[in-house]
Every structure is written in structure tokens, then in C-alpha cells.
Amino acid sequence: MAQTNSPQRSKAPIAAPDKIPVALTVNGVERQLELAPWTTLLDALRDHLDLTGTKKGCDHGQCGACTVLVDGRRINSCLTLAVMQDRAAVTTIEGLATDDVLHALQQAFIDHDAFQCGYCTPGQICSAAGLIAEGRAKTADDIRELMSGNICRCGAYPNIVAAIQQAMGQS
Amino acid sequence: MINFQYARANDVADAVRRITAEPAAKFIAGGTNLIDLMKENVERPPLLIDITRLPLKSVEETAAGGVRIGALVPNSDLAYHPLIEQRYPMLASAILAGASAQLRNVASTGGNLLQRTRCYYFYDTATPCNKRDPGSGCSAITGLNRTHAILGTSDACIATHPSDMCVALAALDASVHVAGPTGARAIAFTDFHRLPENTPQRDTNLEPSEIITAVELPARGFAANYTYLKFRDRLSYAFALVSVAAGLELKDGKIAETRLALGGVAHKPWRDRSAEAALRGQPVNQTTFTRAADVLLRDAKGFEHNAFKIDLARSAIVRALTQAAAGTPQSQSNKKIR
Numbered sequence: 001m002a003q004t005n006s007p008q009r010s011k012a013p014i015a016a017p018d019k020i021p022v023a024l025t026v027n028g029v030e031r032q033l034e035l036a037p038w039t040t041l042l043d044a045l046r047d048h049l050d051l052t053g054t055k056k057g058c059d060h061g062q063c064g065a066c067t068v069l070v071d072g073r074r075i076n077s078c079l080t081l082a083v084m085q086d087r088a089a090v091t092t093i094e095g096l097a098t099d100d101v102l103h104a105l106q107q108a109f110i111d112h113d114a115f116q117c118g119y120c121t122p123g124q125i126c127s128a129a130g131l132i133a134e135g136r137a138k139t140a141d142d143i144r145e146l147m148s149g150n151i152c153r154c155g156a157y158p159n160i161v162a163a164i165q166q167a168m169g170q171s
Numbered sequence: 172m173i174n175f176q177y178a179r180a181n182d183v184a185d186a187v188r189r190i191t192a193e194p195a196a197k198f199i200a201g202g203t204n205l206i207d208l209m210k211e212n213v214e215r216p217p218l219l220i221d222i223t224r225l226p227l228k229s230v231e232e233t234a235a236g237g238v239r240i241g242a243l244v245p246n247s248d249l250a251y252h253p254l255i256e257q258r259y260p261m262l263a264s265a266i267l268a269g270a271s272a273q274l275r276n277v278a279s280t281g282g283n284l285l286q287r288t289r290c291y292y293f294y295d296t297a298t299p300c301n302k303r304d305p306g307s308g309c310s311a312i313t314g315l316n317r318t319h320a321i322l323g324t325s326d327a328c329i330a331t332h333p334s335d336m337c338v339a340l341a342a343l344d345a346s347v348h349v350a351g352p353t354g355a356r357a358i359a360f361t362d363f364h365r366l367p368e369n370t371p372q373r374d375t376n377l378e379p380s381e382i383i384t385a386v387e388l389p390a391r392g393f394a395a396n397y398t399y400l401k402f403r404d405r406l407s408y409a410f411a412l413v414s415v416a417a418g419l420e421l422k423d424g425k426i427a428e429t430r431l432a433l434g435g436v437a438h439k440p441w442r443d444r445s446a447e448a449a450l451r452g453q454p455v456n457q458t459t460f461t462r463a464a465d466v467l468l469r470d471a472k473g474f475e476h477n478a479f480k481i482d483l484a485r486s487a488i489v490r491a492l493t494q495a496a497a498g499t500p501q502s503q504s505n506k507k508i509r
Contacts, residue, residue, distance in 0.1 A: 014174045014217045037177035037219065040206070060207050061274060073276045079203045080277065083177055084221055127273065134272070136251070141504040148407035149271025 020083045026051065027095025035082050042066045044082035045092060053093040053122045057151075064150035067123040067130070068092050074130025076149075093122035096129065104170045105129055108163035116154035124150045128164045140165065172209045179221045183350050183384060189220050191352050191380040198222045198382060200243055200279040203270075204286040212296055213287075213303055227281075227384055230254060236390035239348075242281030242383045246336065247272065249280060259388060260500065261397040261416055265339035267503040268401045271408050281383035284337060284347065284363065287374060288330035288438075289410055291315060301327045302371040309371075317476040318412065321484070322437040322468075328371030329474060332364055332439050333410050339399060341440035342416040342432035345388050351381035360386075364439030371438070393418025393430060398494040400487055400501045400508070401434070407506075411435035413484045415491035419455075426450045431463065431492075436471075436484055443467045455496045457489065464488035 019034040026049060033048055042059075045051045045068070054077060057065030061079040068077045069091040096103035105125045108114070115121045127150045137143045143161050152160065180186035180198075190196050196218035199205055208214035227241035230252050238254050249255055250266035270278065292298045292310035299308035311319055311329050319329040337360075345360040364375050377383070401414040414434035420427045429450045433441040446467035453459040464485045471481045490508065494500055499509060 014176065016174060017176045020177060037175060038172045038209075060210065061203055064271065064273060067273055074273050075277050076203070076273045079206050079274075081177070081199075081202065081206065081219075084199070084202065084223060130276075131272065134247075139504065141502075145407055145504045146272045149273045 022082050022086050024082070024085060024087075025089040027091060033082070037081060037083050039082045040078050041068070041070075041080045041082045041085055041090070042077035045077060045090070051092050051094055054126075055119055055122055057120070057123070062151070063120070063123075064127055065120050065123040067127040067150065069126055069130055072130075072133060074127050091126070091129075093126055096125065103129070104167040105132075105163065108166040108170075109160075111166065112159045112163040113156075114159040114163040115152075115156050120150060120152045120154075124152065124160055128160075128167065131164065132168055137164075137168070143168075173212065173215050175209075175216055176218045177221065178218060180225060183225060183227075183382060186220060186222050186225065186382050187350055187352055187380060189218075190382070193218050194379050196220050200282045201245070201274075201277040202282075203274050203278045204282065208287065208294075211294055213294060222382070233387065237388045240280050240386045240388070242279060242385055244280045246270070246275040246278045246280070246283060250275065258392040258394055259339075259343060260394055261392070261399055261418055262336065262339040262343060262388070264397075264399040264500060264503055265335045265414075265416060268399055268411075268414070269335035280336075280386055283334055284340075284383060284386070285375065285377070286333060289333045290319065290330040293330060302330060302367075302374075305370075305372045312474065315476060316474040318410065318435075319474060319477050320437045321471045321473055321477060321480045322433075322441050323366045323439070324437075324472065325367045325369065325371070327369050328367035328438065330367065330371065330438060331435055332374070332437070334440070335399070335401065335411060335414060335434055337364070338414055338432050338434035338440045339416045340386060340388075341442045342418060342430040343388055343392065344430070345386050347383060348385040348387060349377060349381045350384050351378055355384070357387070361440075361442050367438045374438075391428075393420065393495075396421060396495045396498055398491050398500040399503075400491040400494060402483060402487060413480055413487045415484075415487045417488075417491040417495040419450075419492070419495045421455060421496065424454060426453055426455060426459070431467065431488065433467070433484060433488070436480060441467075450492070457493070460489040460492040461485075463492070 022033045055065040057063035059078045061076040066077040197216040199219045227243040250263045292300045298310045320331045347358045347363045396419040403409040411434045416432045418430040446463045449463045449466045
């Protein structure tokens with residue numbers, strides 16, 4: 001279908017912006033980047049830092065596959081600009097394990113077979129890490145509600161809830 | 172997303188100065204709605220002014236016995252703030268009924284007020300939409316309108332305001348503090364959002380160069396008898412088809428004071444003082460509640476796919492008032508409706 005009604009925009013062309021310096025501490029390592037302002041945190045991680053564990057699902061904040069921890073809080077990395085996170089500490093799925101020991105959530109997801117294709121798993125695990133840090137979930141109902149921002153197309157939800165309950169018991 | 176410039180504001184005056192110099196610019200705080208709209212080419216600002224470093228992140232008690240909420244307080248911090256949990260649980264509940272944990276961790280108080288409709292046609296730049304492209308027509312009136320408004324619509328627009336938080340803020344008589352080039356002012360919450368009329372491109376009465384600095388709540392919180400009851404197409408992480416914020420103050424088996432606001436039914440959080448008047452002084456029973464629902468819905472008008480919302484709203488109002496009167500507010504975790 002032809003675009004019959006384009007949104008209004010300013011008539012003068014917008015000058016190409018200079019790239020903006022961005023400092024991020026990613027999984028404990030300080031990284032210096034020069035990024036165009038429209039680079040999302042997700043694209044900065046995947047395309048500029050080669051950290052492809054964080055997944056791009058919908059790219060609109062609806063699926064949760066891109067969930068990472070910023071300053072300890074879980075967020076959708078597709079809906080924030082990297083320049084807005086200058087000087088923030090970012091933890092991705094690659095940063096959860098210590099040396100050769102899996103994070104309790106990673107081990108629990110294995111123990112409970114809490115995935116099928118695995119595409120949503122990094123987001124599920126980062127989101128669950130945020131949930132545990134928030135300390136608000138007490139029951140399985142709470143976990144289901146507070147994990148509703150993470151969609152699993154394979155439908156592994158019962159095992160995801162069980163895995164999170166196991167990890168919560170250990171924290 | 173089109174090309175844009177990016178700048179960081181140092182303080183409120185700097186933010187106002189920058190947007191006055193470039194009125195087509197947009198402030199960005201959480202960005203959870205704006206970035207999405209920019210990816211869809213619905214919003215195309217030439218400049219983003221990052222306000223996330225402004226000192227608007229506190230929740231403080233006011234001399235009047237209320238609470239002043241900084242515009243940059245994230246939704247999750249607000250919902251879990253002890254002052255809000257204890258004194259305004261209706262607001263806490265409404266916030267937790269909306270979005271997801273990840274979004275609430277980022278989305279700001281001010282940004283929640285300024286989020287835009289989720290009407291499919293507003294998002295689809297291939298279709299006419301008077302809100303996105305004034306004068307082009309409304310695709311929803313004769314199109315897919317299951318999620319659309321039943322109250323306060325116009326021939327130009329039948330979109331709904333998507334917020335849950337704002338429904339509680341309307342019920343609680345909040346006010347919105349804003350700053351602009353000529354100084355600061357406060358806007359009553361129920362005057363902040365607009366009905367579509369012939370200018371659906373304007374969601375609010377905020378002037379183009381003004382910035383929201385805070386939302387203030389008066390002392391009255393309806394903490395004993397309240398609910399936020401939300402109906403949607405799935406149990407979590409979906410916008411309301413109909414939601415109800417209800418607060419009651421009871422005395423001798425009668426309703427001494429009340430607040431009633433609906434979400435998902437209009438271009439703004441729908442607060443109807445005549446429905447509240449129909450409750451005040453009346454005994455606490457189904458007859459009273461049904462009468463108030465009939466008053467609130469007296470001018471409701473359905474379209475091809477959303478007429479069910481009128482009956483749903485009537486049932487939701489009665490159920491919400493029943494929950495509030497019984498002191499058994501709707502849980503936002505266990506969604507069984509009692």
C-alpha cells in the first residue's frame with residue numbers, strides 16, 4: 001500500500017550528528033564507544049561490543065528477549081539509547097557466571113529444562129536475576145506476574161517458574 | 172528511525188530553553204514509548220533532549236499532607252515507595268497493573284502522562300489518522316475498533332489513553348506541576364488530558380515548550396477502601412479494555428465520599444463527578460453501585476467491534492465498588508476476580 005499520509009517533519013534536512021562518546025562498564029569491563037545517537041543499548045551490545053548473548057526479538061519492548069541489567073535493574077535494552085546510559089554498569093547474560101561456575105539461575109534453567117529453542121533464555125535469566133534482586137516475588141503467582149514481560153514462544157513457562165523458584169530458594 | 176540530534180539538559184531551565192529554541196524537539200526520559208514510536212516513524216523529532224539527569228527523582232511529603240512525586244521517578248520505584256504503598260495503594264496497584272517489570276523500571280512518572288495511544292492506525296503510517304496526520308481522517312471509526320473509546324469520542328478520533336497509572340491519579344485528584352518559558356504552573360489532573368474533539372493531535376493541555384516537573388497528590392488517599400480493577404485480553408502485560416479505579420470513605424453503612432475513574436474507555440482517564448454524586452450519601456449495596464454505573468455510562472456509544480465495552484464497564488464499575496466497599500482490593504498477582 002502506498003504511503004498516502006506521511007507524518008509531518010521539519011523541512012530543513014537534519015545535519016548528520018557527530019558520533020557521541022559513550023562509556024559503559026559491561027560485565028565489569030570498562031568500554032569506550034563512539035556511537036550515533038540512535039544506537040540502542042541492544043545494538044551497542046550486539047553490534048559494537050560483539051556480545052550477542054542478548055537477543056533481539058521484537059525490538060519494541062514487547063518480548064523481553066533483550067532484557068539486561070543496568071545498574072542492577074532489569075530493563076529492555078531495545079528501548080533505551082546507548083548515549084542515555086553513559087557511565088552505567090551493564091550486566092548481560094555473558095556476565096552472570098563467575099569463572100567456570102554457572103549463576104544459580106543458569107544452573108536452575110538446566111536442572112528444570114526451562115527452555116526449548118533457547119532464544120528467549122538470556123532475557124528470561126537476566127529478568128529473573130532482576131526479579132530476585134527486587135525481592136517482591138513470594139509466590140508462583142508473583143513470579144508469573146513479574147515475569148510477564150518475557151515471552152517464551154515454546155511455552156516453557158511452567159519450567160521457567162520452577163527454575164526461578166529453585167534459584168530464589170538459594171538466594 | 173530517522174536521523175536526529177541528541178543533547179543533554181543540565182537543569183529544568185536549560186531543558187525549557189532548549190525546547191523553546193527547537194519546538195519540534197522531544198524530551199526523552201524513560202523513552203519506552205517515544206523510542207518505540209520513533210522506530211515506527213510515528214514520531215520524528217529532529218532533536219532529542221535527554222532530561223534523565225535532572226533532579227526530579229524524589230518522592231516527598233508536602234506541607235498539605237500529600238505527596239509530591241518528581242517527574243523522573245520510575246514507575247516501579249513509585250509503586251513500591253512506602254508512602255505510596257501505605258497512603259495511596261490505589262495508585263500503587265494501578266501502576267503494577269500496567270506494562271511489565273522491565274518497562275516500569277525505566278518508564279518515568281511524567282512520561283507515563285505523555286505516552287500516546289496504542290490505536291493500531293496511529294501506529295500504522297500507511298493509514299489515515301487524524302492524531303498522527305491532522306485532517307487525514309480516522310481509520311478506526313469504520314475499521315478495527317475493538318480497543319477503542321466509548322465515551323467522549325468525536326468524528327475525528329476514537330482513540331483511548333493507554334495509561335493505568337493516570338486513571339488512579341485522576342481519581343485521587345492529583346495535580347501536574349509544569350515549567351515553561353514564562354514560569355511554573357499547576358494543572359488539575361482531570362484538566363491535563365484532552366478529549367479529541369477536532370484536535371486529536373493534541374493529547375494534553377501541556378504547552379509545546381513546557382516540561383512536567385512533578386505530580387502532586389492531596390492528602391486524601393482512600394487507603395482503606397479502594398481497588399484498581401482491570402480487564403484485558405490476557406492476564407498480564409496488556410492494555411486495558413476497561414479498568415476502574417474506585418475509592419470509598421464509609422460512615423454508618425453509607426458512602427461519605429467517593430472517587431470513580433475509568434481507563435480504556437476514552438481519550439483521557441474518565442472521571443465523572445455526577446456518578447460520584449450518585450454514590451455520595453447512599454447505602455452500600457448493588458442498587459447504589461448499578462445506579463452510579465448507569466449515570467457514568469449514560470452517553471456511552473459503541474462502534475462496530477467495541478460495544479461490548481459498555482456492558483463490561485457497567486459490570487466492572489459494580490464489581491470495583493463492591494471490592495472497595497468490602498476492603499478487598501483486586502490483587503495484581505492472583506487475577507481471580509472476587
